[in-house]
Amino acid sequence: MIIVFGSINMDLVARVPRIARPGETVLSRRADSFFGGKGANQAVAAARISRGGPVRVAMAGAVGNDPFGTACLKNLEENGIDVEAIRIAEDPTGCAFITVDGTGENAITVANGANMALRSTDLSDSLLSKATVLVLQMEVSPTDSLDVATRARRFGAKVVWNFAPVPPVKERSVMAQLLQATDVLVVNEHEALAIAEIVGEPVGNDYLRAATILTHEFGPTSIVTAGARGAYAIAADGTQIHAAVHPIIPVDTTGAGDTFVGVLANSLAEGLATGPGMERACAAASLSCLTAGAQAGMPHRDALERHLAQT
Known part of the structure; x- marks a missing residue:
């Protein structure tokens, strides 16, 4: 079983000719809404790969008692995710307000909302086991x-x-x-370097050295995702x-990292070793970049298996 403990957001995206300066109003023709939040994204990625397999996916999170919360819950259920551990909070559902200009530059404001109402006690011990x-x-x-x-x-x-x-x-x-509470750490290059600096081990731009230090000193298998260069793991x-x-020729890389994490989790839950699990996760992340939107391009199990069979 996979349990995701994390955030659930609604993303509101407006395309603008330029990012507004302080005090300025910039008009956009429309605003589009997308399901988001890293927790929800990773749960959807795991659930789409898990369908047709032996592993089920549940999520612990929090949404508001509002239309966005209702829509987010429905989306998770439609993706086959168990939502019984999702709290309905007094705060509004989390939202990300995103403006994107013609060059792809963006400005993002996130209102955490109900996400900060999530508590560890929302996840029952009955869902925790060696499996x-x-x-x-x-x-x-x-x-x-x-x-x-x-x-x-x-x-x-x-x-x-992650x-x-x-x-x-x-x-x-x-x-x-x-770090010591983590079995598998997943970060990108920049996150690996930042974490190494926090623990007093600055390593310049050498993210593999950073991953090696984090594994050696604190114990987790450290995985660094590096975009077109793939992913690297340093084992214990x-x-x-x-x-x-x-x-690939990407359409939108939003959600690729979350796809990697969700599919890696599925692979580990199905008993795959780290290497094959990473290969599967990299393939799924690549497929997710072929469609706009964080969740829209996340592949289903049959699509991923066809892709892997062709490579």
């Missing part, structure tokens, strides 16, 4: 996320933690707690694993 893969990000309370991770590991669950965005901590000891024994990606 559980727990997936976390950094868009809800780090304290509650750490509590869930610690509790899950006591039950023998595997913890996959440190995105980079945890808002400055103390090495606090970052160490987060020091082994380096590389998963390549096949060249």
